[in-house]
Amino acid sequence: MIDGSKVNSPSFRVLSEEQCERIHRATLKVLETVGVKVELPEGREILRKAGATVEGEIVKIPKGLVEEALKKAPSSFTVWDRLGNEALELGGRRSHFGGCASCPQILDPRTGERRPCTRADVAEFARMNDYLPNMEFIMLLGQVRDVPSLIATQVEFKETVSNTVKPILMCCNEMDVFEDVYEMLVAISGGADALAERPFLIVYTEPITPLVHGYGLEVALRSVERGLPVVNTPMPMGGATAPVTYAGIITLGTAESVSGIVMQQLVKPGAPSVFGGIPSAMDMLTTIYSYGTPELPLLCSALTDMSHYYDLPMFGTAGVSDSKFLDAQAGMEYGISALASVMCGSNLIHDTGFLDHSEVLSFEGHLLMDELAGYIRQFMKGVEVSDETLALDIIGRVGPGGTFVAEEHTFRHFRELHRTKHLDRSRYQLAQMEGMKPLDQVLREKACEILESHRPAPLAAGVQSRLDQMEKKWWAR
């Protein structure tokens, strides 16, 4: 965790309090007058019973209903790891980074080749993420290509949970897929109640911009009932699925995220709902959804301001680049998005280690993000000003022209300075003697080394064999 709530932590905001209020009023107006399309009949019924107007699939949600529901959602909550330890404290200005174990393509860490993502890659990525000290959760998208798509998410979850103890964030829109994963979760936790008490899975649900809640909503509602936290994160794409202007993008994203949270709070008041959104703009030359553009960190930060305005945890995005390689462009886009997301106080920050606007997963990119998270952790310490840190007595003792390196004060405090694991701060002459390598190569070698050596805490043998039995059942269908 990087705690940005300390007095000295550098912080920033994009939206003023007045701007937040205006966007909130605009959001209420959208929900009340335009409404949202809710494809799942159950979702429409929940809202209708609470006082919303239903016209076909369009639901218009009155202002009072939205504001009441938002008050019920908790401002912070804990997510646990597979072993039952506290892992994530979501809320306030505490930031947690996590990688994503599946993507349509990966850069093979051993060969450097770009190829479709397999279940073995998911297992390896989970294992590496388990090892990394600054990576605190892992996400799944259901994108592996070497198993049938109907069981991709189940297989990814199984491979991941077998290879890491860290909390898992899962993208899932199908109820039968969710039930398979839930069966595994219950087996691991030792019962539905134990799971609800210490959930180590967060469910990701994505309203479809503009203003549509698809059938995936059912997974979110069942998750809430069973005590699993739910992330509500639309992807408004400025100039394509959303207005091209920043305030319009933020308003649309807020309306989508908030309307999801309203339904969850109606189903179970006080349920852990996470506000979110991945707002960006369509690149007007290539039509890609750009992750590298400055609009992404700017608008993510603005949405984070809205999350603070609502006092809800925020799902953030950083460490993803439009570049095809882990190069200068990737470093720039990773660095700025990661620093912005922490400085604005985003909580659950995902997508680290992605390249090619989220098409490709890079092991070395993910290692760079771990290094970057450590760098930002240092930056967020800010400057402590006290008698001890002002060090006036030492300045006096050493005096003009002296040196501080051998002072006891230096000895006592030098470990507070940042130390890098992989960044190059060497002297050229020595580096030349030892053989110089660019950072991406250093990180690739390190990734392979971690994969060779790190062994995460395994599942209990009985549980592992039950999961294997469950997998046989999926394949037999």
Next chain:
Amino acid sequence: MAFFEEIASAVIAGDPAKSQELVKKALDGGAKPLDIVDQGLMAGMNVVGERFKRCDMFVPEVLMAAKAMNMGLDLVKPHLDSASRAGTGTVVIGTVKGDLHDIGKNLVAMLLESKGLNVVNLGVDVSAETFVNAVKQHSPQIVGMSALLTTTMLVMKDVIDALKEANLRDSVKVMIGGAPVTQDFATEIGADGYAPDAVTATDLAKGLLG
């Protein structure tokens, strides 16, 4: 002729009202309908296409230009003889079943229209059966399919199989696109062409029409 150049300029500037006004004036002044299309509207759109390729124009500008061209074209169409009105070809296009993404597909549709092709846009979540019926009804030269999800791209093969079953596969060329789609995948499922973006798709369609 200066007058046609003005029409082309209105298209390039993305000014539908101006384009219509100028086309109307040209028709009233006795200009040949086919010349208005070729030397005015299409000429303008060709410039737009080139500038877009050079990164001198952006998608919203191209779309407004296409709108200006199409609105001008609407006025000329009734004056064209049936041979010229038939245009250069018909494309049936849609996003496959299970997939609701339509921005990329619509972009392709608009750019194809701007090249003078007749486009039948079936929308999103289109089943194999709907594709087959549309081919029967519109007799297109090309069927275009789009998918954004790795899970739905496999449906493209179902559509090709359904076309084969209906004995229609040989009467059309199949082109596919969408973020997860690759040339390898196109080859694997027996599509005739793959394009990674809308501009390439337009070139591909022109190529497939021969």
